[in-house]
Amino acid sequence: MPDSQSLVKIRDLHFVRGSRKIFDGIDLDIQRGKITAIMGPSGTGKTTLLRLIGGQLKPARGSIEVEGQHVENMGRSELFQIRKRMGMLFQNGALLTDINVFDNVAFPIREHTDLPEQLIRTLVLMKLEAVGLRGARNLMPSELSGGMARRVALARAIALDPMMLMYDEPFTGQDPISLGVVVRLISSLNDALGLSSIVVSHDIHETAAIADYIYLLSGGKVVAHGSADELAQSNSEWAKQFMNGEPDGPVPFHYPADDLHVDLLQKGLD
Amino acid sequence: MLSWLQLLGQKAIDFFQRLGRGHLLFIAILSGIPELLLRFRLVVQQVYSVGVLSLVIILVSGLFVGMVLGLQGYNTLVDFGAEESLGTVVALSLVRELGPVVTALLFAGRAGSALTAEIGLMKATEQLSAMEMMAVDPIRRVLSPRFLAGFISMPLLAAIFSAVGVLGGFLVGVSLLGVDEGAYWSQMQDKVDLHDDIYNGVIKSLVFGVVVTWISVFEGYDCIPTSEGVSRATTRTVVHSALVVLGLDFILTALMFGEV
Amino acid sequence: MTTRLTEIWVGVFVAAGMAALFMLAMKVSNLSTYNEGEGYIVTARFEDISGLKERSPVTMAGVRIGRVKAISFDNDSLQAVVTMRIETRHNALPKDTSASIYTAGLLGEKYVGLEPGGDDKSLKQGDVVKLTQDSLVLEKLIGQFVTKMLDNDSDGKK
Helix, strand or coil, rough: CCCEEEEEEEEEEEEEECEEEEEEEEEEEEEEEEEEEEEEECCCCCHHEEEHCCCCCCCCCCEEEEEEECCHHHHHHHHHHHHHCCEECCCCCCCCCCCHHHHHHHHHHHHCCCCCCCHHHHHHHHHHHHCCHHHHHCHHHHCCHHHHHHHHHHHHHHCCCCCCCCEEEECCCCCCCHHHHHHHHHHHHHHHHEEEEEECCCCCHHHHHCCEEEEECCCEEEEEEEEEEHHHCCHHHHHHHHCCCCCCCCCHHHHHHHHHHHHCCCCCCC | CHHHHHHHHHHHHHHHHHHHHHHHHHHHHHHHHHHHHHCHHHHHHHHCCCCCHHHHHHHHHHHHHHHHHHHHHHHHHHHHCCCHHHHHHHHHHHHHHHHHHHHHHHHHHHHHHHHHHHHHHHHCCCCCHHHHCCCCHHHHHHHHHHHHHHHHHHHHHHHHHHHHHHHHEEEEEEHHHHCCHHHHHHHHHHHHHHHHHHHHHHHHHHHHHHHHHHHHHHHHHCCCCCCHHHHHHHHHHHHHHHHHHHHHHHHHHHHHHHHC | CCHHHHHHHHHHHHHHHHHHHHHHHHHHCCCCCCCCCEEEEEEEECCCCCCCCCCEEEEEEEEEEEEEEEEEEECCCEEEEEEEEECCCCCEECCCCCCEEEEEECCEEEEEEEEECCCEEEEECCCEEEEEEECCCHHEEEEEHHHHHHHHHHHCCC
């Protein structure tokens, strides 16, 4: 849905890893102030897409515009400038293990600003409060549960008040309570801070609950896109298989192999 | 036959690629050093984990190597009636060769492998990636301080090794085997030259410091971010460091002590 | 480990390393006996200086009073020229001092031993030591000894 409100515009993106085509001509728009979800079966390169947006990877072809600037052409220093305005939440939090929670959240602030420690303290405590972990500020990452680590990572991601947040599989492997927490945090932070969020996930239920717009990727292409309701009612085979969790469909159940007959009669002559 | 050639060619290309990556990383690390002088706290932290924590093994090894030198040296020299020169033998062996080389090998095993594992683990748990996304250059933030710390620590450790070794030789030679105390020190002082021996030994340890720390840090940064990848990288650090140190030692010795 | 404690340990480590380097320089090396300091230059010529090196000691009465500064070869006289630096405080060496090359111990290194003469005047910067005796080369000694033995024999037979 091309729109002048797009914060991120991806056009005709091609990306290859080894001999595999990860992206084969993708068009995407991330709108300001909204939560956009990128979904698809495992291994379709959803995390790769986030890295491409952040400039950690360069596309083989195509353009990635963030706030009008072409990320794929940026030099090192320009990339670092624009990354200060992006926050990213990694799948396992990726906290720095040798410093405690407080220092982890303070890390980007200390690295990029010259603010006095008093002010930093206030900021950090407020960010931790937003994710509900102000009391855990002196713990070390090794003492945190997975869910708590992710929340601290979230606090760190919003430390510099970015314009955009990227979530890499935030719902994967969480217990129902933590799941509820994360879902609530993503949507309330987006609204409260006026952020634009990109959520990469394959959890339909949670994603559908908060996403304003969904892109469905498979085989390196966008196979469906729309709001959660639109996709649920879509006639596309892809959309149906994914949204309903059907084991077989456009994404096949069987890994490519020879005819079963032939295999069994081989008598172990493989 | 052709596939063997292909394999060899592929290995050769991989080797050069690694070599290239390693050197590019080296330049990136060096360019991050000037700004460290303002944030010296990072370096101090690393000197602690790389230098101070290696002290125990260096002290113990130095002492024992010195004592063995004293023992073996005495056994050989006594046949020529030259046991008074024990001090010289112990001191020269340590200062010229064993100090820098053994310290470098021990350092690679203890501190080098620890560096590789640490950085490899940071890569595997996406901490380095997270830093990049927070617009912090992981090379300057993580690798440069560790490199500088290794460079600073190595000559200090080598000096401590040699000094303790000389004392160890003294313990065995003089206290145990009866070499004259005065002769031990005076013969040594006569024959060990400040410029030729001590300075050269320090230069050797500086070179080894650069090389071992560089290899350790590179292997960690370049490893495959899985548990197997990290473990392989740690092994490579120790093996490659050892090979390069011994090879360089020959070249440096030939250059420094070649023509007497 | 608090930052403060870490920093203290690092300080101790660096101090220990420096101390070790210092100890090596002072007690182990020849720094204390090595004085590239003031002295005056004196030369001597020899037919054979085999084994004598630069920085070899120059002694008188067994005490080191200087060092060999340079060794060169004179193309005209085909002699070895040994340049020595004598420490300034030893400025009363008679002008007719003689220089010989000795070996320290059986397998030791060579050094220049000076023997005083009786002259009132002293050696000064740039002077030449006239009386010299060469290094004792083992092969020549044996050769001399053998020749002497043969002479004695032939004498005895007469």
